[in-house]
Amino acid sequence: MARTATLFVCQACGSSHNKWAGKCEACGEWNTIVEEIVAERPPQGLGKVKGRVVEFAALSGVSAVQPRRKTGIEEFDRVTGGGLVAGSAILIGGDPGIGKSTILLQAVALLSKKAKCAYISGEESIDQIRMRALRLGLADASVDLASVTSVRDIISTMDREKFDVVVIDSIQTMYLDNLDSAPGTVAQVRAAAQELIRTAKRRGTCLLIVGHVTKDGQIAGPRVLEHMVDTVLYFEGDRGHTFRILRAVKNRFGPTDEIGVFEMGDLGLQEVTNPSELFLSQRNQEISGSAVFAGMEGTRPVLVEIQALVAPSPLGTPRRAVIGWDAARLAMVLAVLEARCGVQIGPNDVYLNVAGGLRITEPAADLAVAAALVSSLSGVPVPSDMVIFGEIGLSGEIRNVGQPDKRLKEAAKLGFRHALIPAPAKAAKDKKDDLRLTQVRHLKDILPLFTEDT
Numbered sequence: 171m172a173r174t175a176t177l178f179v180c181q182a183c184g185s186s187h188n189k190w191a192g193k194c195e196a197c198g199e200w201n202t203i204v205e206e207i208v209a210e211r212p213p214q215g216l217g218k219v220k221g222r223v224v225e226f227a228a229l230s231g232v233s234a235v236q237p238r239r240k241t242g243i244e245e246f247d248r249v250t251g252g253g254l255v256a257g258s259a260i261l262i263g264g265d266p267g268i269g270k271s272t273i274l275l276q277a278v279a280l281l282s283k284k285a286k287c288a289y290i291s292g293e294e295s296i297d298q299i300r301m302r303a304l305r306l307g308l309a310d311a312s313v314d315l316a317s318v319t320s321v322r323d324i325i326s327t328m329d330r331e332k333f334d335v336v337v338i339d340s341i342q343t344m345y346l347d348n349l350d351s352a353p354g355t356v357a358q359v360r361a362a363a364q365e366l367i368r369t370a371k372r373r374g375t376c377l378l379i380v381g382h383v384t385k386d387g388q389i390a391g392p393r394v395l396e397h398m399v400d401t402v403l404y405f406e407g408d409r410g411h412t413f414r415i416l417r418a419v420k421n422r423f424g425p426t427d428e429i430g431v432f433e434m435g436d437l438g439l440q441e442v443t444n445p446s447e448l449f450l451s452q453r454n455q456e457i458s459g460s461a462v463f464a465g466m467e468g469t470r471p472v473l474v475e476i477q478a479l480v481a482p483s484p485l486g487t488p489r490r491a492v493i494g495w496d497a498a499r500l501a502m503v504l505a506v507l508e509a510r511c512g513v514q515i516g517p518n519d520v521y522l523n524v525a526g527g528l529r530i531t532e533p534a535a536d537l538a539v540a541a542a543l544v545s546s547l548s549g550v551p552v553p554s555d556m557v558i559f560g561e562i563g564l565s566g567e568i569r570n571v572g573q574p575d576k577r578l579k580e581a582a583k584l585g586f587r588h589a590l591i592p593a594p595a596k597a598a599k600d601k602k603d604d605l606r607l608t609q610v611r612h613l614k615d616i617l618p619l620f621t622e623d624t
Contacts, residue, residue, distance in 0.1 A: 176205050178190050178203050178204070179203070179357070180356075184356045190203055191203055199384075204355060236256060236423075237256065239281060239334070240254075241277040245431060245442070246430055249424075250423070251401075252423075254376045258377070259367045259371075261403065263380075263382070263389040264383060269405060269414050272439055275299070276438050278311075279306075283311075286332065287336075290316045290317075290318060292338075292340065294317065299315050321362045321365050338379045340379070341395075345362060363399075402418070402420040406528075407527045412435070414439060415429050428469060429472075431445040446471070446580060448526075450475055453475050453525070456554070458551045459480070460476070460477050460545070460551070461475070461478075461541045461545065461552045461558050462538070462586070463538035463559060465577070471580035472528070473581060474528055476523075477522070478522050478539065480518045481518060481519050482518055482519070488516070493522070495529070502564070503539050503543070503562060506613060507543065510612075535559070537561070537562060537590065544620045548620040550619075557577070557581040557589050558591075566614065578591075578607075588606050590608050592610065
């Protein structure tokens with residue numbers, strides 16, 4: 171008879187401990203360690219029973235192209251790589267109230283016109299889902315609804331009914347009855363997701379899973395959950411803004427780091443086909459400390475406004491506040507400005523903001539951030555028709571970045587006439603796509619742009 175033992179598992183990172191503690195030593199979270207009962211079994215070998223011989227296939231063979239189901243929401247289809255693939259598993263995470271359930275209900279409502287869809291919720295009752303669908307104008311969609319949390323019941327229903335698309339909202343509420351741990355624990359989340367994904371791939375059903383996130387923004391549960399699925403999508407954005415960013419951080423059927431831009435309205439999430447124009451719609455062109463950065467999000471060029479404010483500090487230690495960018499990278503840019511260009515920013519407070527709620531991760535924004543900082547310090551605005559991009563090295567050199575042609579083409583389409591870019595290795599034309607190009611090799615070369623007599 172198998173013996174039972176207790177194990178203390180962190181619900182934030184999944185690490186195991188021999189005894190309870192208030193703080194997890196692996197991830198540093200407090201009050202996340204929960205006691206779980208596990209069955210101890212002696213280690214057993216394979217014995218004398220042989221397994222079947224695995225048959226291999228040639229890499230040069232021809233496989234049928236997997237058809238995709240388009241939801242009709244172009245921004246959602248863009249992020250997933252062109253639509254939903256049969257038998258795939260997609261995990262969607264985000265902060266509470268950001269719009270995860272809303273976008274999935276809108277997607278399955280449109281898919282129900284040509285596919286059999288089911289929406290299974292463990293958090294809401296059927297009446298609550300109907301109320302939300304009525305508010306979004308989707309009450310007439312032929313979507314099968316269920317409010318259940320038993321994975322065994324869900325799998326039995328999926329085997330009996332041939333669903334094309336199934337939504338699980340959320341995986342933290344699902345449980346397997348053969349496990350003693352409570353729903354939402356590491357063991358339950360891992361086992362429930364594994365059973366649902368195995369059934370979906372066997373039946374050729376596209377599985378859309380909603381996942382809760384921790385206070386750090388990571389999907390709650392074991393990290394293996396993100397490895398089990400085919401696609402991981404994150405909803406980003408501040409609930410104080412109307413913009414929502416759906417970002418693909420993993421996609422086996424399309425490009426990663428692709429984004430879809432949505433705007434929250436009375437009828438749910440409305441897709442934004444031209445995010446650059448929307449991000450720049452409220453830009454004040456005559457204020458110092460504002461620069462337009464031409465960035466790349468996946469395969470899409472996006473123009474956003476970077477705002478900087480350099481103000482005298484009444485504190486002994488000046489503040490460095492950053493929203494939408496990496497704080498460590500801001501510290502590096504400030505250090506290069508002081509050490510290589512002689513710009514004294516040290517005794518001042520520095521505030522940096524990416525307008526619109528978008529979070530920028532690529533280093534190509536270094537030059538735009540530096541221009542915004544110098545503009546705020548000198549009081550001279552950046553030219554209103556100028557876009558900027560380029561990476562800054564520790565010696566102050568300006569490095570080239572990827573896909574400059576796409577960035578310049580998007581800027582020209584939106585009416586910009588001047589671009590501040592890194593100098594290429596070979597000589598290039600001074601104009602491209604009706605843009606006048608100013609090429610710089612060192613960060614100190616931008617300082618003459620922000621003198622009072624310019």
